[in-house]
Amino acid sequence: MDSRPGVPxxxxxxxxxxxxxxxxxxxxxxxAKGGGLETAxxxxxxxxxxxxxxxxxxxxxxxxxxxxxxxxxNINFGPFVGPSGQALDxxxxxxxxxxxxxxxxxxxxxxxxxxxxxxxxxGAGADIIYPLSPAPAFLxxxxxxxxxxxxxxxxxxxxxxxxxxxxxxxx
Amino acid sequence: xxxxxxxxxxSIGIQWVESTSGHNPAIDGYDGSYSSPTIDIQDPIFxxxxxxxxxxxxxxxxxxxxxxxxxxx
Numbered sequence: 001m002d003s004r005p006g007v008p009x010x011x012x013x014x015x016x017x018x019x020x021x022x023x024x025x026x027x028x029x030x031x032a033k034g035g036g037l038e039t040a041x042x043x044x045x046x047x048x049x050x051x052x053x054x055x056x057x058x059x060x061x062x063x064x065x066x067x068x069x070x071x072x073x074n075i076n077f078g079p080f081v082g083p084s085g086q087a088l089d090x091x092x093x094x095x096x097x098x099x100x101x102x103x104x105x106x107x108x109x110x111x112x113x114x115x116x117x118x119x120x121x122x123g124a125g126a127d128i129i130y131p132l133s134p135a136p137a138f139l140x141x142x143x144x145x146x147x148x149x150x151x152x153x154x155x156x157x158x159x160x161x162x163x164x165x166x167x168x169x170x171x
Numbered sequence: 172x173x174x175x176x177x178x179x180x181x182s183i184g185i186q187w188v189e190s191t192s193g194h195n196p197a198i199d200g201y202d203g204s205y206s207s208p209t210i211d212i213q214d215p216i217f218x219x220x221x222x223x224x225x226x227x228x229x230x231x232x233x234x235x236x237x238x239x240x241x242x243x244x
Contacts, residue, residue: 007219007221025232025233027188028187028189028190028191029190030189043230043233044230062226071207071223071226072223073223073230073231074221074222074231074232075220076217077218077219078214078217078218078219078220079217080218108233109233110187110192110194110216110232111187111192161191161192162191
């Protein structure tokens with residue numbers, strides 16, 4: 001892998017493969033018509049790869065409809081890799097997170113260029129959404145959002161991106 | 172493959188699943204030496220990826236359809 005242009009040299013004896021987190025994808029049609037996070041689609045397991053100087057890549061394993069892993073679909077070296085690892089570290093240090101019990105998930109909405117950490121509460125606490133940098137102007141990276149506030153922010157943009165319900169046909 | 176071999180990236184148009192939102196990453200490399208070939212994608216949002224070709228773009232960042240290809244000079 002180290003001979004490919006644009007791929008950082010990786011010393012595999014010194015990398016750590018973090019435990020995976022589930023990736024949930026939002027779709028414009030479903031959010032536009034009033035859906036919430038219950039519409040998010042579980043599509044992948046994502047492994048962050050950490051080297052001596054920080055996070056260097058994220059490997060995404062695709063899941064089928066039963067949740068079974070099917071293939072290594074993607075290894076990404078892009079701008080969300082470092083912030084997503086840092087976000088997980090930062091969130092783990094928050095008192096509210098230390099006092100509760102959460103599953104860390106990746107929430108992705110590609111149609112409006114949003115990636116966020118979704119802390120799904122296992123207990124009585126509320127879920128937390130934490131947008132990643134680089135975030136679009138309508139969200140603030142590194143800020144915790146309630147699910148309701150997050151949906152209020154993204155829904156107008158989802159409505160602009162939703163597929164038309166009917167296509168106009170011409171004779 | 173001939174375009175990539177000639178160092179000419181291919182700009183592609185994809186459309187995210189269940190949206191009207193299009194996107195234009197570029198393919199600038201490939202590797203057919205694995206049982207499942209891979210392509211190198213340069214993406215203005217997601218950055219550089221090595222992507223399984225056979226499942227692309229259905230497995231790419233939540234899923235998309237491939238709508239256009241634009242050759243470069």
